[in-house]
Structures are given as structure tokens and as C-alpha cells.
Amino acid sequence: xxIVFATNNxxxxxxxxxxxxxxxxxxxxxxxxxxxxIPETSDTLEGNALQKAHYVYDNYHISCFADDTGLEVDxxxxxPGIYSARxxxxxxxxxxxxxxxxxxLGDNKNRKAxxxxxxxxxxxGKNVEEKIFExxxxxxxxxxxxxGEGFGYDPIFQPEGYNHTFAExxxxxxxxxxxxxxxxxxxxxxxxxxxxxNKDEV
Numbered sequence: 001x002x003i004v005f006a007t008n009n010x011x012x013x014x015x016x017x018x019x020x021x022x023x024x025x026x027x028x029x030x031x032x033x034x035x036x037x038i039p040e041t042s043d044t045l046e047g048n049a050l051q052k053a054h055y056v057y058d059n060y061h062i063s064c065f066a067d068d069t070g071l072e073v074d075x076x077x078x079x080p081g082i083y084s085a086r087x088x089x090x091x092x093x094x095x096x097x098x099x100x101x102x103x104x105l106g107d108n109k110n111r112k113a114x115x116x117x118x119x120x121x122x123x124x125g126k127n128v129e130e131k132i133f134e135x136x137x138x139x140x141x142x143x144x145x146x147x148g149e150g151f152g153y154d155p156i157f158q159p160e161g162y163n164h165t166f167a168e169x170x171x172x173x174x175x176x177x178x179x180x181x182x183x184x185x186x187x188x189x190x191x192x193x194x195x196x197x198n199k200d201e202v
Contacts, residue, residue, distance in 0.1 A: 135182030
């Protein structure tokens, strides 16, 4: 089964390919010759994920999914949220984003935060199907960066139940417990069920 993941983010792509395994071939936007800067103008993660998935489906007529992920910090009223990737400006600079977040949080004792991933799936077929999956991992923001693995806010996010940040845990553990892993597990269940249904129809 082939499906497009509406991203050119190499980190996200390899993470999701690792999680999905060999049964499903995941294509990037580059691999379908989509070089557009797909708009993300919604004020929710769900809206942005759907917007990206619809863009690909409407223009390329192929099954696809898109995600949007946000880090939500309680003491900052849910910031950075939908602005997580460009919190410190449009350069998608992880270091600058972390610096801004740590500065805004300061010595606040409430360090509670969560990563939330929303995946929008559009399946091509006689009846086009549209579904939303969500994955959440609770945790806290530590006061200084730790670890060299991962990307984004991983060096300052410590998931609940662990004494290490995502960046210290490494991809093997992160890919089992992360927000994206949880949303992707729901996506995989749906895709596998769809593959079984298709076999039954043959």
C-alpha cells in the first residue's frame, strides 16, 4: 500500500517510516513532485492537518495523511501550540525556539506541558474517507537542554514517568512512547484494517 505523508521534514518522515514498518510505503511530497509551500492557516492543529491533507488529495488524488504537532505549556496558556515550529520566527530554528520558551517560562514552578500530534487521513476509493487521530504525551519542561538525539524541543521535554528528556532517550524509546507514535499507532490500525477489508472484497 502506498500513501503520501504531506511533509518534507526528513526527521518526521524517517520517524513515521520507522513506526509504520515495511507494510506501508510512505512517500514524501518530493517523491510525488509536490514542491508547493502548503498553507497552514488554521488556528488549530486539527485544522492545519486537514488543510495539508486536502491540498495533497485535491491536487494529486492519492491517499495521504498530514500531521500537525504542537507543544502546549500550561503556564504559558498553551503556547507555543500551533506556532511551535516558528515560535521564535519563521526560520524554524529549534535553538531559538527553545531559548524563547525557556526565557518566557523563567523560574515558573509550573513546568507542566504536553506534546500533541493530530493526524488527518484521507483515503482514496469509491467513497473518499476522512479521519482524524490524536496522540498526546504529558511531561514537563526542564530548565536546561539535555541530550543530543531527536529534534525540535526534545532536549527540554521530559515525558511523564521518565528521568530523561526525549533527546536523551533516543529514537528507539521515543518512537514507542511519543505523541507522534501514539497518533501513528491509531493511523496504522486504520490502514491495516483497510488493507484487510480490501482483501476481503477481492
